[in-house]
Amino acid sequence: MAESTPNTEEGAPLKTTPLHEAHIALGARMVPFAGYDMPVQYTEGVLKEHLWTRQHAGIFDVSHMGQARLRGVAPLAAFEEVVPGDFINLKPGRQKYSVLLNRTGGIVDDLMAGRPITLDGTGDDGLFVVVNGACKDNDFKVIADELAGQVVIERLETRALIALQGPEAAAVFQHYVPAAQAMVFMDIRLMTGFGVDLIVSRSGYTGEDGYEISVPEDAADDVWNILLSDPRVKPIGLGARDSLRLEAGLPLYGHDLDETVSPVEGDLTFAINKKRREQRDFPGAARIVAELAEGPARVRVALKVLEGAPAREGAEIADATGAVIGIVTSGGYSPVLKAGIAMGFVPPAHAAVGAQLKVIVRGKPQGAEVVKAPFVPHRYVRKLPA
């Protein structure tokens, strides 16, 4: 027996997050990820952790991700020089998903950027950004280089990041931080909770309702343990985080997105602001506008595997005649659908929902159908209950 997807990474000694000892104490299986020694699963295993998050609430250590403040005379306008979204009109208290672009319109990373404010509307201070852990050093270098003289980047390396996700996550968090009740999906606030200052957004990477909570590293253990003491909450490792985001149809940088993939190819056109398409004032605009008009050469699709083994990253995608037309960029088993699900790139002619394709797993073609993402419906709270 041998695992065909090794968990090893070459290079520098692994870093640890402020919650490292907490993971060990919980019996986590640790693996290298994004340069950190991270929990891939706890004692119950990926499948149970996944389903628990869909039914109750899961707590995730995502402190490996990069947090920073961008400040300057006009940081929102400056930020638009490296992303295709509308940030000039981003309201205080809101955050937005976007992609950092290279000059040929490829995606350097995907990210969240927002304007956290206090409950009384103060504290607006530039742009708070959260980027992927494996990309963070390069991202902040790209932003610093491209926006030299316009923004100063303060990396928030003494803050941990904890995600609480699932249908019961909001009730748990609001028990400790009642003011979070007033937030809807993609709101972001500066708050006091657990006796410390928090930066809280109502968002996540599972498709569920929940919060992402930036906490000072010295308080990370306390916040983690207090939330975990609620019987509705269990710790969730990177394994289930990946299967949850896959079911939610959310791309994973370094797999579904990379420096060659444009936001049009990546099925992220919602992140390209309409007015800015006309103004063509973002990196790689010529390519991206052309792809919007004429269609890209390839596009990310969601695939349900209709028979056989799960199709994983690297599996070829073929059309009905058997001709190879694309490749799976992430895939696995959906614990909710009890079937193989995947994302991959195919020419737009094969990308319509309902298209019957094949995925080639260990040399065997298996039926697969293009479906509408997400595989499992999102449960974001976009409006507060009356």
Next chain:
Amino acid sequence: MRFTKDHEWVEVDDNGIATVGVTAYAAEQLGDVVFVETPDVGKTVKAGDGFAVVESVKAASDVYAPVSGEVVEANAALGDAPETVNAAPEAAGWFAKVKLANPAEVDALMDRHAYETYLQTL
């Protein structure tokens, strides 16, 4: 029952048919099994060849043939109930039965005591 360093087990009956599966240790390491690809009946395998594939939510893992011979039966029940590999890895969770080509290969494998001693070195 005999064991390999790759955590497969073999049990040979009076007719020289070897039942093959993965050990409890392997099942624990794999986590929840969600799919098993068993070998085709009639296939001839050599000891050490890829024999089956077992998939968890996270990853696909190869299972190697611990002995050489012809596959005479595959455990069809794993198609609908792959979780049997976790529930009963060294019993109902067997993968396939192999008609031994070279019974001496079995003697070269570890007995349970040797396997458990080996596990303590991991």
